[in-house]
Amino acid sequence: MSSAGQLQQLQGNILTAAGWVQGSIAFSEKISAIDGVSVDPALNHEHYILPGFVDLHVHGAGGKDTMDGGTAIETIARKLAQHGTTSMLATTMTAPMADLEAALRALGTVCRQRAQGSTRVLGVHLEGPYINPGKLGAQPDFALSGSLEQVQKLHALAPIRLITVAPEMDGHLELVRELTALGMRVQLGHTLGTYEDGVAALEHGASSFTHLYNAMSRLDHRAPGMVGAALAHAEFSEIIPDLLHVHPGAIKTALRAIPKLYCVSDSTAASGMPDGEYMLGRQVVHKCLGGVRLADGTLAGSTLTMDQALRNLVKIGLELADASKRVSTYAADFLGLAERGRLQVHGYADMVVLDRALNLIAVYIEGEKIDLENA
Structure with a gap:
């Protein structure tokens, strides 16, 4: 499991508070940056990154x-x-x-x-x-x-x-x-x-x-x-x-x-x-x-x-x-x-990563990657 104190980054179709972007999200315990371009996620095959x-x-x-x-x-x-x-x-x-x-x-x-x-x-x-x-x-x-x-x-x-x-x-x-x-x-x-x-x-x-x-x-x-x-x-x-x-x-x-x-x-x-x-x-x-x-x-x-x-x-x-x-x-x-339930800078890094069939690939809680092996 990753430490919430370390700076981490994910890439994919990110559902931000302002809508979908294709790009990257940087975070430790909280989100420090979201960079990308506006996207229709149906038009590419990257993973979805949603609020936890x-x-x-x-x-x-x-x-x-x-x-x-x-x-x-x-x-x-x-x-x-x-x-x-x-x-x-x-x-x-x-x-x-x-x-x-x-x-x-x-x-x-x-x-x-x-x-x-x-x-x-x-x-x-x-x-x-x-x-x-x-x-x-x-x-x-x-x-x-x-x-x-x-x-x-x-x-x-x-x-x-x-x-x-x-x-x-x-x-x-x-x-x-x-x-x-x-x-x-x-x-x-x-x-x-x-x-x-x-x-x-x-x-x-x-x-x-x-x-x-x-x-x-x-x-x-x-x-x-x-x-x-x-x-x-x-x-x-x-x-x-x-x-x-x-x-x-x-x-x-x-x-x-x-x-x-x-x-x-x-x-x-x-x-x-x-x-x-x-x-x-x-x-x-x-x-x-x-x-x-x-x-x-x-x-x-x-x-x-x-x-x-x-x-x-x-x-x-x-x-x-x-x-x-x-x-x-x-x-x-x-x-x-205000700091949970949405992906935005300064909000908690509570996130789920899903494949195209909406199955969980990864979960992050306040920046900590959760072990899904025994789910």
């Missing part, structure tokens, strides 16, 4: 779950780095407060210091427990109404960057306002809320939706639901493009409606592992036929990796530059990360 992937919804990978505590997050971060995820949010499950505290203690250390060969863990996505018990999806039944004091207690253990909230629960509109005032991003999800509940939450500071379409009230022409609120008003929203959670037609609908729709993996411990039984928080899940489900057949996260997410977007008709923004740039924009 930014995944804001990761439960696990490599047989480990974020709720396992201990060194589980290190295994997850190494496995995802091998699939081009250069920064991520470690995502928790709805669980008793003691379990959440234990998980965040372990995550706090990794958030402060990136381990060699690992993706950068930017912080925590708290997916629950502040959700509707009537729309758990694959979440365990430990939902409760939230309080600012409770969130601050968890935030002291590890930086919470993003929280999923069901806005229709008692006190949650005020909670959304309080969390937003602290600089946390709030998403709406695992909710039975109405269209009006969604609009009210956006007015109180919520700014995105958790795995759009999944675990939320559906769109109907007389009752638009939370999906309707997202399609009518959102600038940002997550979506899971594994082509199991959401039909390609529904993805295309969201693409037309939501300017900065961005992709997440919602990956579980089963990601990168053979078929079998795995844990998702306190729940047993089953990996089979490319999906992850509870015993009753409910989808329970995914085995998606972000390199496959990119390929899926191109498969359903997106241009590569647009697809790249939706696995990198827009998620970084959502968190306010």
Whole structure:
């Protein structure tokens, strides 16, 4: 693995913040120069150099779950780095407060210091427990109404960057306002809320939706639901493009409606592992036929990796530059990360190199070349 402190250079079709150039990119931990000429990458056969992937919804990978505590997050971060995820949010499950505290203690250390060969863990996505018990999806039944004091207690253990909230629960509109005032991003999800509940939450500071379409009230022409609120008003929203959670037609609908729709993996411990039984928080899940489900057949996260997410977007008709923004740039924009999710001078050297079939050739995280041999 190359050292992030050494000046390095790559050549190819580079997707910069200003568009495609054919040339070279020089970097150590950050990018120092990009030189080249404007190009249509379809007209030559050089490799693609894209921003590294930014995944804001990761439960696990490599047989480990974020709720396992201990060194589980290190295994997850190494496995995802091998699939081009250069920064991520470690995502928790709805669980008793003691379990959440234990998980965040372990995550706090990794958030402060990136381990060699690992993706950068930017912080925590708290997916629950502040959700509707009537729309758990694959979440365990430990939902409760939230309080600012409770969130601050968890935030002291590890930086919470993003929280999923069901806005229709008692006190949650005020909670959304309080969390937003602290600089946390709030998403709406695992909710039975109405269209009006969604609009009210956006007015109180919520700014995105958790795995759009999944675990939320559906769109109907007389009752638009939370999906309707997202399609009518959102600038940002997550979506899971594994082509199991959401039909390609529904993805295309969201693409037309939501300017900065961005992709997440919602990956579980089963990601990168053979078929079998795995844990998702306190729940047993089953990996089979490319999906992850509870015993009753409910989808329970995914085995998606972000390199496959990119390929899926191109498969359903997106241009590569647009697809790249939706696995990198827009998620970084959502968190306010101007130095990640795009290739520009003075930005972090978080990059993926892909062949013409969009298979990974190389991954660089803050200038460090990642070993892909065991991916």
